[in-house]
Amino acid sequence: MGTYALASTLALVGCGGGSQTTFTPLGSAPTRVHWVGEEHFARAAAARYELVLLPGLGGNYVEGEGINNRGWIEGNASLHGDTAQHAVFWTEGRKREIGTLGGPNTTSNYMNEAGEFSGGSEIPRTDPHLENFCGIPTGNPTHLCRPFHWQDGRMTQLPTLGGNNGMAFGVNSLPQVIGFAETGKRDSSCVAPQVFDFKGVIWQSDGTKVTLPPYPGDTVSLGFSINDEGQAVGSSGTCGPVFSAAPAVHALLWRHRKPVDLGNLGAPLASASHINNRGQVVGVSGLAGSGLFHAFLWQKGVMKDLGALPGGVFSNGTSINERGQVVGFSADASGNNTAFIWEDGTMKDLNRLVHASSLHLMIAADINDHGWITGDALDAKTGKIRGVLLIPIDDAASTREGF
Numbered sequence: 502m503g504t505y506a507l508a509s510t511l512a513l514v515g516c517g518g519g520s521q522t523t524f525t526p527l528g529s530a531p532t533r534v535h536w537v538g539e540e541h542f543a544r545a546a547a548a549r550y551e552l553v554l555l556p557g558l559g560g561n562y563v564e565g566e567g568i569n570n571r572g573w574i575e576g577n578a579s580l581h582g583d584t585a586q587h588a589v590f591w592t593e594g595r596k597r598e599i600g601t602l603g604g605p606n607t608t609s610n611y612m613n614e615a616g617e618f619s620g621g622s623e624i625p626r627t628d629p630h631l632e633n634f635c636g637i638p639t640g641n642p643t644h645l646c647r648p649f650h651w652q653d654g655r656m657t658q659l660p661t662l663g664g665n666n667g668m669a670f671g672v673n674s675l676p677q678v679i680g681f682a683e684t685g686k687r688d689s690s691c692v693a694p695q696v697f698d699f700k701g702v703i704w705q706s707d708g709t710k711v712t713l714p715p716y717p718g719d720t721v722s723l724g725f726s727i728n729d730e731g732q733a734v735g736s737s738g739t740c741g742p743v744f745s746a747a748p749a750v751h752a753l754l755w756r757h758r759k760p761v762d763l764g765n766l767g768a769p770l771a772s773a774s775h776i777n778n779r780g781q782v783v784g785v786s787g788l789a790g791s792g793l794f795h796a797f798l799w800q801k802g803v804m805k806d807l808g809a810l811p812g813g814v815f816s817n818g819t820s821i822n823e824r825g826q827v828v829g830f831s832a833d834a835s836g837n838n839t840a841f842i843w844e845d846g847t848m849k850d851l852n853r854l855v856h857a858s859s860l861h862l863m864i865a866a867d868i869n870d871h872g873w874i875t876g877d878a879l880d881a882k883t884g885k886i887r888g889v890l891l892i893p894i895d896d897a898a899s900t901r902e903g904f
Contacts (some may be wrong), residue, residue: 550874552855555888556596558587563888565875567612567867574875575599575609575618576866576888586637588620588651599651602658604644606637609651611671611726611775611867617652619659619669619678630696634666634683636744650678650704659704661685662712664697668743669704671726671775678704679713679724679733681743688720692741699743701735701755703727716751716760723748724755726775732756734763734773734782746770752784752799764804766795773799775820783818783827796829796843807843810850816841820867828865828874840865840876851876851891860887 557563560579568574574591588599588609601607604623612618621635623644628634635646648659648669661667664683672678683697691697701713701724715722715737722737733755741747752763752771763782765771767789774784782799788806796807796818809816813831821827827843831850840851840862851862851874860878863886868874874891 549854549856549894550851550891551894552858552860552878553890553892555589555591555890557888558589558598560586561884562877562886563589564877564886565866565888565890566609567618568869568873568875568890569612569614569616570869570871571614571616572869572871572873573612573616574890575612576875577608578888588618590616590618590651592616600656602647602649602656606635606644607649608635608637610669613672613674613676615652615674615676617650617672617676619648619650619672619680621646621668621680622649622656622658623647628665630665631694632666632696632742633694634668634743636668648678648680648682648704650676652676660710662700662702662710664699666697666699667702670724673727673729673731675706675729675731677706677727677731679727679735680704681723681735688740690720690740692739692745692747695740695742695747698740699723699748701733701737703733711758713753713755713758714760716753716762719750721748722753722760723772725773728776728778728780730778730780732776732780734776734784736772736784752782752786752797754782754799763799766797766804766806768792770794771797774818777821777823777825779823779825781821781825783821783829785817796827796831798825798827798843808848810839810841810848813839816848818843819865822868822872823870824872826868826872828868828876830864838863840874840878842868842874855891860889862889862891865891 557578559581560583563578564576566576585605590597602622603625607622609620628643631643633643646666648667661682663685667682669680683699686698688698701722703711719737724735727733736749738748738750749772752773754761766786768787770787796816798805810831816831818829830838859882862878865876872893
């Protein structure tokens with residue numbers, strides 16, 4: 502799941518072949534990580550975690566995004582010189598660089614149990630309106646962005662809704678792919694650089710697509726996650742850059758293609774990031790009269806404020822597993838992010854649950870049903886962003902490369 506900033510503090514959630522490279526542990530790490538099994542599921546609420554570093558593509562940042570119950574991971578990494586970003590697929594101790602649809606950059610988001618994932622890839626054509634729909638900071642000049650579905654080692658481009666750009670975000674087991682795409686309709690009320698309206702969309706496995714309408718009164722919508730029951734979540738609002746506050750007025754659940762407003766925590770600025778198969782939803786909402794945002798958990802018609810970590814004034818829930826464990830990040834007033842896990846009614850700083858190192862865990866992006874967590878960390882020694890995997894263990898005594 503790509504994690505994107507919304508108004509600097511609110512985050513929305515977040516191919517062909519490629520080289521395959523073997524990666525091995527750093528040094529002589531004493532802890533052996535076993536393959537995913539029931540023993541890990543039973544220890545999903547373990548007090549500590551082993552921290553595993555995900556190898557990148559030669560640049561200065563790596564993002565751990567989606568993870569499934571097999572322990573397969575997808576994410577993004579910059580190339581040498583940080584002039585481009587490609588999606589990466591890590592599985593069984595190996596990494597695979599994912600290509601593009603002809604442009605310089607690609608970005609990936611959530612993954613299903615079969616190892617399929619989706620995202621956005623730039624194409625060779627540049628965007629005359631400089632909308633930067635893929636949201637990739639390395640894009641210069643800005644290229645058009647097209648949604649894709651990656652399956653069985655191949656990237657398939659998905660159609661837009663008649664406009665130039667689109668982005669896929671999640672994929673369930675059917676598979677249905679969810680995201681959003683431009684309609685081609687110019688909207689004079691759009692906040693620059695956005696020019697065209699866009700709508701949430703579900704791309705069906707039979708090649709058809711379903712448009713997800715905005716809440717009545719809103720003009721645009723975004724789809725972020727879809728479960729195996731076909732329930733979809735996202736947001737709707739006014740036309741503006743897709744990764745800004747404008748399209749996030751209402752956090753929505755679509756049932757039978759009809760938008761249901763999940764409510765908010767006091768201020769009409771909210772977005773739903775992820776839904777599990779139990780119908781539990783996480784996301785972020787504005788607080789009444791404060792200008793602040795907190796992560797929420799919505800279930801059975803009730804939205805619960807998950808709060809923030811000590812010293813934090815913002816938080817965002819990015820993912821929830823079938824056990825009801827929530828991950829995300831909390832931030833202080835200066836915008837410094839700290840990764841968290843919320844379980845048993847308590848939000849915990851993940852940095853306090855791993856062996857001390859120069860790494861500061863900033864964002865927890867996804868969590869599988871065994872409690873394995875992917876995310877990003879800042880290396881204080883090098884200034885690099887490192888993709889990480891956290892595995893629940895009895896004694897987290899090592900930081901290592903590979904898994």
